[in-house]
Amino acid sequence: MLTAHWLYGLTGCLIVALGLRAALLQTSLLRRVVAVNVMGTGVFLVLIAVAYRGPEMPPDPVPHALVLTGIVVAVSATALALALARRLNAEHADE
Amino acid sequence: MIDGLSFLLIGAGGFFYLAGSIGLLRLPDLYSRLHALTKADNLGLGLLVTGSALQLPEPLIVFKLLLIWLAVLAASAASAHLIARHARRQEARP
């Protein structure tokens, strides 16, 4: 069963491309943030697929740890982006 | 015997899920969709849990499965209530 990491890894590449395209094309901020998050998930999928060693072998824990770090970093950036957007919104509302 | 029973239960659970999903897609308005979804899913999940519980060696894991079912029941009841209430309020002020 070594096909699984191919399947998931290549799907990860596809999701990266989809996310990147949307991140560049979207005009709404919220959907742009969603797009960057989707792209990040694609990269994480590649990493986890790399770690997979088939059902019998335990997977490589290092990429798992890297992805955990990546998820937390991504959520921090998302939170900051949304706070910045909220500030802009508030200013527009005040006008 | 036990295998057959759990096969039946899991199959029935799958059927309820299918029915719930079709209901979600086909039913005309939000309330009947909610009804289809929560009813079918709660029962479906219950059947699935019972079916898989028969296959498990350890009672501790069975207990965990039951807990999951209870949590899903509570969450889906509350969220269905919230969605329905929101919809009612939207109707109230057109």
Added chain:
Amino acid sequence: MSELLIWLVALPLAGALAALLLPRRATATAIATGVATTLAAAALLHGVATQGVMHYAIGGWTGGLGIALRADGLSALLVLMNALVVLAASVYASAYFRKPSQRARFWPLWLLLWTSLNALLLSGDLFNLYVTLELVGLSAVALASLGGQTAAVQAALRYLLVGLLGSMLFLAGVSLIYAAYATLDLATLARVAEAGPILWSALALMSAGLLLKTALFPLHFWLPPAHASAPAPVSAVLSALVVKAAFYLVLRLWLDVFPDVVTAQAAAVLGVLGAGAILWGSWRALHAERLKVLAAYSTVAQLGYLFLFFPLLQALPSDASRDLALGGLVILALTHGLAKAGLFLAIGVVQQRSGHDTIRDLDGTAQRLPATTFAIALAGVALIGLPPSGAFLGKWQLLAGSFAAGQWLWILVTIIGSLLAAAYIFRVLGHAFGHGPYPNVAVTLAREEWPALLLTLTAAVVLGLAAAPVWSVLETRL
């Protein structure tokens, strides 16, 4: 001795926490941290110069299991430049931010940014570099939005999204490398790397992400608004250090980690983009209406010069002439860092004192703020590349390398770029020296004017006259 490496990260980080927990003493804490970290940076440079490359295995885990910190001549020089710039900008910031609430918000983020810059320059691990890139990005964005005006927040938001995209591309490259080589350690990679589809793609992805972060033309669109609308000390550090951190990483990857993977065509692409950056950035700087916008576009142009070196380094045989060119590159980067930071601090003084930074209305600035105007002039000397500035030596090496490699195009671009730089600097000075109804004074505001003056003086005079050690330090390479 090698513990210095971890102290250079731990000191500013501890300072950030202390500034966060003791908001009333934040300024004093930050300055004390700044002095200590600068001393550590000087000790690092001394150590690297005398003992060669330094290593530190964090947690004692070696063999790629843990993360290693490394310092060679290049990183030690940049760490010291960071320290000088941040320290000077800190002194300035202590006067710039007047309200206690502003200071309480500024200092922790400021020290976090410094932590991340040092961590990036010293890291020897690909994934750790990704984390430091994100830390640099997020703390820089948070600082850039501190002003709170709509323009600043908007620019910061775009900066954040661009930065995120860049780091995701970088991480995609890192995953490829891990997939193929199962290591993240730069030193190990340098040993096992072989040219082929995997590393070409990985290097292309990582470089694309980093070029976005270092704002190489035509990916520079986010830089001018972000740098022009941030608070002055923040602009100084963004323009002088933050973009250069991403540049450092490109240089490190192309020159030291994957030298055999890089092709002449790829290096030529970077050279052409650099040339585009010089021409476009200088042209826009010439037409800028505000001083800060001018300085930001000038950063776009000056980064272009650094990228002109890539095709040269690729073409030159690895002997003395290549080392000379590399030294020229580094000294150009150092000069620009110091001069641009000084320029932004000086602009900050002008902006706060006259309430604006519109170039057309600068008349009389030389009379009111002579020291600051002098600092702007000195920064101009360095940006144009006049002797005795460090940039003169750097550009000299650029021209010499272009002759040696027979790549004439870069000579033409350098000359045009320098002429345009002279034009935009003299445009500013022409206005600043115009007469206004003000009395003549010397230094008016010590804490605000001295940092800019010292930085630009170092860039325009000291670095140029005492440049020889730079080349000898650079000989310690990973």
Added chain:
Amino acid sequence: MSATSLLVFDGLLLVSMVSLAWAALASTDERRSVILFMAFGLVVALAWARLLAPDVALAEAAIGAGLAGALLLTAGREQRQPTPVHGAAGVHKRHDAPLGSALRWAVTSMSAALGGTLAWALAHAFSRGPQDGLAQAVSANLPDSGVSNPVTAVLLNFRAYDTLLELAVLLAAVLGILALGRERPGYAASGPVFDGLVRWLVPVLILTAGYLLWVGAHAPGGAFQAGATLAAAGVVLRLAGRRCIGLPQGTTLRILMSAGVGMFLLIGLALLGFGRPFLGYPAAWAGVLILVIESAAMVAIAVTLVLAFLGGRPQPIRVDALGRAPALPPVAAPSGRTREAMPRAESATAEALERCNEEKVRC
């Protein structure tokens, strides 16, 4: 499970993943796009579980889909509030006019080229055969790491420096958020059904957080998952319309925010003082030190994520003037009962929660 049925499962999972991603990105309605993104996150969590990465699955479900989703939904809700025409949508482009089709094509083909390059290189990497990775080095050194879950060993021992910097990233983000303004207005009080669920759910979440923290040493779980679960408790309370969710004010808040980085740094530098490398735990002490760091990190992560959800500086609740609270309301009973079972780190939070419940009654 047989190989074929696993392949069918893989196929279903991948198809739903890609189609959810596509739907989330293509949807023209922001709220729909966010909800689809959350669904995408949950399916991705399944994929992690399928690829034997349960730690990542937990984190993805709690953080990637859960908290990020909550953040995005709340942001979307605010942007729907009546804002002028040039409101949120105008952040990047002044008008929402469709981009030129030439540009569209250029971007699409560029993204396809990039994704293609990635796939091409990945295929080359995979066809070199499975790499040993660092897996062997990790398992060889696992006995000295102080924990038996290899992922926790990597996160908190071998690559602890990454985690330290990652906590610094969180801190930078939250400092940026706090500098931008005040918290967003709270939600209206919810009806009895949701309130009932919350009374029941919050103690369970706190208990779960404690469990995840404790179990992370030898099984999937750890500080990040636990912190996210704890934060979820705060978010749920907030959604139920409570103003007071157990967050302290002023210096205490700042201490909690910086607890993760602070504890890491303190232990790292203390070890340096004892002549060990930075973050080089002695094998005998590693387990304890990791648990201490993780507890502090959990608190910091939870506080940070809740603050991120609040979206700004929390405002003081002015009820202290009323003096002592009346008798404990029945609400607090469950969290009181669970307290014995919880590791140290939670009891403080549970106490804060109880205090809050008291205040709630007075509000």
